[in-house]
Amino acid sequence: MTRFVRILAVAAASVAVLGAAGAGYWWGQSRTDAQALADPAAQAIERKALYWYDPMVPDQRFEKPGKSPFMDMQLVPKYADGASENGIAIAPGVRQNLGIRTVAATRGRLEVAVRVPGTIGWDLRQERVVSARADSIVERQHIKTPYERVRAGEALVSIVAPAWSTALAESQALGRARSASARTLQSASHERLRALGIPAGTGRGGRMTLTSPIAGVVSEIGIREGQSAGMGALLYRINGTATVWVEAAVPQSGLFGIAAGTPAEVSVDALPGRIFRGEVEALLPQVDVGSRTQRLRIVLNNPQGVLAPGMFAQVALQPSTGDEHPLVPTEALIASDGQMRLILLGEDGAFRPVRVQTGRSSKGMTEVLTGLQGGERVVASGQFLIDSEANLSGALQRLGSDSDASAMAAENAMPPAASMRSGERKPLYWYDPMMPDRHFEQPGKSPYMDMQLVPKYPDEAESPESRP
Template sequence: MKRILVTLIAGLLAVVLLLIGYFAGRHQPPAATSRASSSAASSAPETDTRKILYWYDTMMPQQHFDKPGLSPMGMQMVPKYADENSADDKGIVRINPETVQNLGVRTATVERRVLASAVQVPGTITWNLRQATTISARVDAVVSKLDVRAPYTTVTAGQPLAELLAPQWSSAVAEYSALQHAQSDDAQALQAAARQRLQVLGMTSADIRSALRGGSNAAITLHAPQAGVVTTLDVREGQRITAGQTLMTLNGLSTVWVEAALPQAVAGAMRAGTPVKVTADGLAGRSFQGTVETLLPDIDNATRTQRARIVIDNPDGVLSPGMFATVQLNPSQGKAVPVVPNDALIATGSNTRVILAEGDGRFRAVPVHAGRAAGGYTEILDGLAGGEKVVVSGQFLIDSEASLSGALERLNAPAKLAPASSAAKPDTSAHGAHGVHP
């Protein structure tokens, strides 16, 4: 009897325990379900309260979409919220100062100055034709002696060049000699006329004295009127020559010309008197100073360059015509304009801009009109006044943030959002041209 009682009590206890477990399970949710509900509850307020500007693919941040989903690259798109690095009405982008420091952003102050404008162009050394002298025959004569027998012979001033036998000279010398001791006024007038005739025939005072000492058959010696080089020799000893015939050409070497080929953009900035420095390829370590004498009025049809004539002093005669030279020109200084380092410029296919640093993590993209560049700097013809701070390192990352926040949309035409689908077309506004990841 006791055994039956114990069995019944044990069965009742088991039933009670089963009932307790059943009802406890109905009133307490599983842990996984509780966590999921909690997570959904915590995310719901954020989704409901934060304003989403658009959706984008983190690999292609320049593409904007109006709905979530997969991007054309097959990536899950993420939302861009209005309170993330937002841009205010002035196009200012705010970035956390710690992030700016981590990016290694460097800035430079916009200075106003005149860029170095030295230009180097090729040139060729030529004769200074203003120092050229032609030795010619004044009368019919015979070259009895030639003191200079080869072209490019260097001569000094007054050095004998040639001796000529001329009948006209001989008769004129004899007439003048016969009137040397005349006393009457008429005879002295004839003597002055005879001397004038000798001078018209090309005889100098020295030639006249030499002819008087040598007699009527003496040869007349031609002397070098200046120091230089005999560049052409057109006669030979014993040759008969006629009045007006060229005997030789003498060029001075105290100065030379340098003809420099200037591109048309450079030629426009050149003026007469512009200082230059010339270095010759064959004279290493030496330089020569000079000035632009004139710009020749013809343009080379093959190279589209304009020649500048430059005068260079050549006291020791080391510069020889035909030498190749390098000409450094220093055009006249223009007015000071704002300049920025070349690294500060962000150039796209349609415009150029810089990123201004306005302090406290505030940046702004500004369109500029760039001019010429020299020495690592570029002129800014429009867009900056000087004194601003521009970003020269890390500006592409800031530019990317400006694109995502819409700051650059104020510089370009407003972009339309594309539908979120695999066939969606990307936003083609200029603010996505740089393609930098956020």
């Protein structure tokens, strides 16, 4: 019951809107007729109606005026001069009453600011790893806590390598020998020390102290005092803080104009009002399958070390503007069936629909890639009413056709009665326009609304709304 009440509400609203549009258009045509009668020059021009129609059921045409058999309203006349070259003529007074507003399509470059979230991380180019060059035992730790700042050359850990102890003892014994054979073995002893990776300054017993290669933060400690560490085992990981990386995920639709060198501004909640400026270093060559985003990397200077890895950041990118294109208000675009179109006001005062291909959008404006040259008058308000009337006149169906003129001539030349002969056209079924998915085998009154059922003919294009 709730769904049926909601359907009735939507139907009532649709009837009110379409009824108001039809009444406004009929009133405009009536005013035009009155002005023509008052003007002696216009009296010589005979305006003959091609047919009459119900705005609620525009695909049904009638030879004579009267009351609609479907809705409680008068039929609306369709004049031959109401559409010229796929255009719709509307009286100036009616334009003002309907709130139709036009603007000029100007050529320019659209400035688009892409704003995405990001995360601050270590600059891995400044990362250093301190490891054991031989099987050793940790004798003493000088730095015991992670995330402690260290200076370049500061002592980190003292280790003892038993394998080094034997090699050092042999080298020292050969160094004190005076015989010719001992001096011959000294060079071989030094080669052995280099092969074992014994650094300079290693003391007796294979003891040595490892120091920090750079100034930074100890981000990881892999051992503790008294533990044994195998050859190549990580002892300390140290990261520099002079620069940091900011990684952000950009949607595919916002990647246009973003490349290495694109300026970027980064802000963090921990430092309100402070802006860090940098540039895109690289677009990472991988797209996330789930979110359809591509990650990019920004390098920021961090001399004071105030930016810490893990901070949430807001990234504002300034992509290149690209070529000039006609720019129109985004609200002027009409989306239908996966396509975009605009309503243009011609020099003859007629409104015409034009199919366009759009590009980027920013600050209420949209690029038009194809369909406009620039300088055209575009309807920015009230375009949906004109679009509905263009649909009634068949202008939209003839968009992109190579035989527009012949199609209009054939339509205007065909008598309306020819399309309504019951002997030539047999309805497939009858339906309620408010409930198009319900079909009936016989004509009559709708069980849902206070209106007559509408026939559906085989030669009529089936709309998605009327499919069962």
